[in-house]
Amino acid sequence: MTEYQNQLKLQSHLDGELSEAEASEVVSLLARDPEAVALLAELRQTSEALVGFEDGIRLPESRDFFWSKIQREIEGQHSPAPERTSPVPWSARLRRLLMPATGFAVVALLALVVTRETGSGPAQSSVETSLADSGALVYHDFSARATFVWLAYPADDEFSEEDEGAGFE
């Protein structure tokens, strides 16, 4: 047994970790080796001196209560801030109502102005014509913005007895 292994055996013997056979070997070692006895005495003194340091730090509160406080602290940091319960002023409420109303008003106003200015209507392309005169024609001159409804009426004979143009009056 080497010197280092003897030292380990002595430490284990002091801690009560050896089997009976190993313990008897250590006892026989101590009987014949005074240095081993001295080392054992030194280890025992050191062990006794450190006993106070091995006593765990005791919390002033229970372990569960300590961790529950930490948990509450963490949850408190992540929870949303409570809403303000102070009353909303009437001006803010009215403004909230008028904001979309104003937007709608502006759009509708622009649409109204554009429609009136351009004169575009939904039925611009739909022309409904009912003619008692079967020989009548309808012609659209889109470039001139004119629609002609050409009729056989008044027939030529209606004006035949009058001068040119006089029949209109």
Place this chain on the structure above:
Amino acid sequence: MRCKLFPTATLLWHIAVVGSLGASVSKAQGADLKFQVQLVWATDDSRPPTGKDYKPVEGGIKSQLRALKWKNYFEVKRIDFTLAAGSQKRVAISEKCELNVRDLSGSNVEVILFGRGKEVARVKQALPKGEILVPGGNAPNETAWLAIVKRVD
């Protein structure tokens, strides 16, 4: 920040915009429509019939009549009238001929032409400002008559 500093001004602005919209819509819905009907004689002659003091039609109208073949157009009669929204009016353009103009929704109108008291033609179409509807027909000696319906406003 401005809204917080000047809430009253902001509110007044919103109210003004909404109010102007209401006024505009109300005006648009209740606005009167102005029409003009011209009885026109179309001819290739450079002058009106003897003894008649017909004036040539305005250049703008003549330009709109460019689809027709005649060289000259003389105004025989002009009638200006106002139509309340949704209403109709019957105007006599000659002793034998009448026009009934009815305002439909939007810029649409219905124009009915009566000859000797009988309906001759009925036209429904959009007639925006500046556009013309021209019922017409042939007249003696290669001339023509035109009843130009124009929406003035």
